[in-house]
Amino acid sequence: MESTGKTPALKVSEIFLSLQGESSRVGLPTVFVRLTGCPLRCVWCDTAYAFAGGQTMSLPAILAEVTVAARDVGRVCVTGGEPLAQAACLPLLSALCDAGHSVSLETSGALDIGQVDARVARVVDIKAPGSGESDRNRWQNLALLTANDELKFVLKDRSDYEWARRLIEERQLAALCPLLFSPVDDDLPAATLADWLVADRLPVRFQLQLHKILWGKLRGR
Structure with missing residues (x-):
């Protein structure tokens, strides 16, 4: 953590208004606060x-910028990188x-979520072996989850x-909590994953990244 005088400060990659592209809040206008830094290096x-x-x-500077961006929206997602690394x-x-x-947090699942404010909806990754980081999963986080949280698998x-x-x-x-399955772009065809889910009747929500469908990989969208 850095500080400006006695005020805590963070390294911020970007703050922007867009549509939420993932989770049960998909499609809702949301202000994103993307923090810099991540201890993981997922291959995808x-x-x-x-x-x-x-x-x-x-x-205070972050809050001021979010206040302007979130006018008439009221939803904020803190993401990264890995935001909890700061x-x-x-x-x-x-x-x-x-x-x-209304605040949500997108986190890799590699760090402790136990100190996150209970009012925050936590979207926690479980890293599959194909990510190259499955040994970083913090399994203790599972005991901390509530129905307000979500677990996300990128396959x-x-x-x-x-x-x-x-x-x-097992x-x-x-x-x-609700479970989310997403395919990795350019590796697993979305329809293929959808067919597997239907065939196996898994209790999960299939999702695609809406922002990429709309705007590709353009930053700030």
Whole structure:
């Protein structure tokens, strides 16, 4: 965590208004606060530009920019990178909630989510083997999940799918919170994953990244 004087500060990659592209909130206008930095290096990562760079901003400065961007919207998603890699992410989340926003957090699942403000909806990844980072999954997080949270699997191939299917059954994940399955762009055809889900009747929500369908890989959308 950096600080500006005595005020906590964060390294911010970008702040922008768009449509939520994933999760149960898909399609809703949302302000995104993308924080810089991530300790993971998933082979299919689509936000590698957030690994470094950005600008240092104080909490009041972030809140002020979000207030303007979120006018008549009221929804904020803190994402990355891995936002929890910055200690000041925790007070940022609480401050956004205090300001009256409906707040969600997108996190890799590799770091402890236990200190996240209870008002925040946590969208937690479970990294499949095809990501190259499955050994970083923090399984202790599963015991902290509530019905307000979501677990997200990004799947590269049939092997990833079978791994996730077994995990859901063995750990009874559907009883914890909603589950999301997404295909990796250019590796797993969306229709193929959809066919597998239908055939196996899995208790998951199939999702595509709406923002990429609309705008491709354009930043800030």
